[in-house]
Amino acid sequence: MGLAKTKKQAAIPATTSETRVSGPSGDGFAQAPPDLPKEVELRVYRDMLMIRRFEERAGQMYGMGLIGGFCHLYIGQEAVVVGTQLALKPGDQVITGYRDHGHMLACGMDPKGVMAELTGRRSGYSKGKGGSMHMFSIEKNFYGGHGIVAAQVSLGTGIAFANRYRQNGNVCVTYFGDGAANQGQVYESFNMAELWKLPVVYVIENNRYAMGTAVTRASAQVDFSKRGLSFNIPGEQVDGMDVRAVKAAAERAVKWCRDGNGPIILEMLTYRYRGHSMSDPAKYRTREEVEKVRTERDPIEQVRARLLATGRASEDELKRTDAEVRKIINEAAEFAAHEPEPDPAELWTDVVR
Amino acid sequence: MTLVEAVNAALARALADDSNVVLLGEDIGVNGGVFRATIGLQQRFGRERVVDTPLAEALIGGLCVGMAAQGLKPVGEIQFMGFLYPCIDQLVNHASRLRHRTQGRLSCPMVLRVPHGAGIRAPEHHSESTEAMLAHIPGLRVVMPSSPERAYGLLLAAIRDPDPVIFLEPTRIYRAVKGQVEDNGEALPLDVAFVLREGRDVTLISWGAMVRETMAAADQLAAEHLDAEVIDLATLKPYDAETILASVAKTGRCVIVHEAARTGGFGAEIAASIAERALLSLLAPPVRITGYDTVIPLPRLEQHYMPSVGRIVAAARKVCQFS
Ligand SMILES: Cc1ncc(C[n+]2csc(CCOP(=O)(O)OP(=O)(O)O)c2C)c(N)n1
Ligand SMILES: [Mg+2]
DSSP states (O other), X not given: OTTSOOSSOOOOOOSSSOOEEEETTEEEEOOOOOOOOHHHHHHHHHHHHHHHHHHHHHHHHHXXXXXXXXXXXXXXXXXXXXXXXXXXXXXXXEEOOSOOHHHHHHTTOOHHHHHHHHTTOTTSTTTTSXXXXXOOBTTTTBOOOOSSTTHHHHHHHHHHHHHHHHTOOOOEEEEXXXXXXXXXXXXXXXXXXHHTTOOEEEEEEEOSEETTEEHHHHOSOOOGGGTTGGGTOOEEEEETTOHHHHHHHHHHHHXXXXXXXXXXXXXXXXXXXXXXXXXXXXXXSOHHHHHHHHHHHOHHHHHHHHHHHTTSSXXXXXXXXXXXXXXXXXXXXXXXXXXXXXXXXGGGTTOOO | OBHHHHHHHHHHHHHHHOTTEEEEETTOSSSOOTTSTTTTHHHHHOTTTEEEOOSXXXXXXXXXXXXXXXXOEEEEEOSSGGGOHHHHHHHXXXXXXXXXXXXXSOOOOOEEEEEEOSOSSOOGGGSOOOXXXXXXXXXXXXXXXXXXXXXXXXHHHHHHSSSOEXXXXXXXXXXXXXXXOOOSOOOOOSSOOEEEEOOSXXXXXXXXXXXXXXXXXXXXXXXXXXXXXXXEOOEEETOOHHHHHHHHHHHSOEEEEESSOSTTOHHHHHHHHHHHHHGGGOSSOOEEEEOOSSOOOOHHHHHHHXXXXXXXXXXXXXXXXXX
């Protein structure tokens, strides 16, 4: 039967910190990722923790009925955006889909404004009219937040087109999921991007599921780093749970683009711990599967363990970071719960009539 | 039975009756669909007949047309109306024209099921009501039930129909209304409007989820001694003008209610044909109560967007006072 479940499981996040290169030059393994300098390691710890705590709080607030619409949490995938962001310079743009809270925080957007948008308040990034999936920050070069799966891929390609047109040296990082990778416009974008050598890094966040559909049930080629090969776009499979590997791969990719070589694909092998959205009973996978990744591969725990093992930070210092982060998230949540709702007159702003 | 259960029952019945019926869509099999409309069907009918597709709407649209050209009866599911647009190409350029292009040698017996409308606290493309866009396409049928009973009967009719049908399912009342539905395999007629309540003073016309508010408005009007006739359009294209014209000939007044944006909404089409064909029986201009020409807002503003019972009642009162 054509649709019979294949025995092969979805690619499990790599157990080593290696990255695999599947470029036109052939398959091979890059070296293990270099260690991070102390300040960087402390910073990524804090940044990832900020996203984790933000998302946990968003989940709670959704449960309390404070958040309407949809809410897709990023818990488990924090290393992807935090590591990638480290490779960017001011001016580089970021665009993603609807699982976007982590991307926004990594871009430096204010947790208060993001949380207030989730609760639909006037002081949210979209004045309470966009919600979880639709926020922008032109100042931080964050171009959304898009609810239509994969539509951001051609948008990001267009942003990269503008970068090339203006010769401004900027790179556009375009994030999308394993499910999104099966939409046609992804390949229309790949073709154009390679043809015009557009400076775009396609980051495929392979968290092994698109809603309730496991990668193996939806994809003929489950090595997403190879999805650009017929267009001559090189790709790398990256351990997306190891922030060092992410950072190193992102740096290579961004350099590739900035040097005028055109697009590149990074497949981040990652995992989402929570349901697809808040209303997902998650019956399509086992509790054990989730637990195994959590205990063995958690991106934040990895950094924490290293910081302690190397003596770069003490338990007390990490506790202090934890408390600082919690304070910021508490303030954001307070703010988001009490800001005024949008005025009904907002129905008529920013729309051609 | 709820409306979504009625959809499920009709799909099960169609699968059981006709081996040419194949369901396909994102997450419809293992997961049973985002609204659980197809729950249990893959277990019962197997993976070959209840197909989980990759995440690719343009593909779903095109697959349906190709399958239909071979005599299968595909029933595609789009998760939310806002994700339908990649299929529009296939609907406009192929599904709706297959019969015409082959001079009737092929038809396109496909159904695309699409959740419709706002009121479920979902943003933008999860709350769309762009039915007028679809009704504008020659060669397509556009159907929207407003009760479990009509969901069951009309969906069966749509699947049995030899031509393409877009079947819009009002999400707001998927579970909000219950009704007696006999799972007897009997279809209801397409292209026919249903008179849900007879009256002599004013005709209220609606479809989908808004039928609920429209019926509630009729109740309120009755308390004011205004006797409203309520018509559920049910099939938007081709729509049952005769039932509407007969009603307006009787009442002389009408209010058309839809949650879709006003400009170019399907209410405009109905109002125009009433003006063309029933002008002399009118005692007041036809009035539309609609959503606004803006992006469908998030929950905190949603109640300002959706046509309310109060707005419908006020409009009906006004046309009754007109002359
Ligand atoms: C065009 C379109 N089709 C369907 C959906 C509904 N939908 C939202 S997310 C999703 C799954 C996407 O999975 P993936 O790309 O792997 O991203 P992840 O959720 O894992 O981050 C689906 C089917 C949508 N938003 N847009
Ligand atoms: Mg995914």
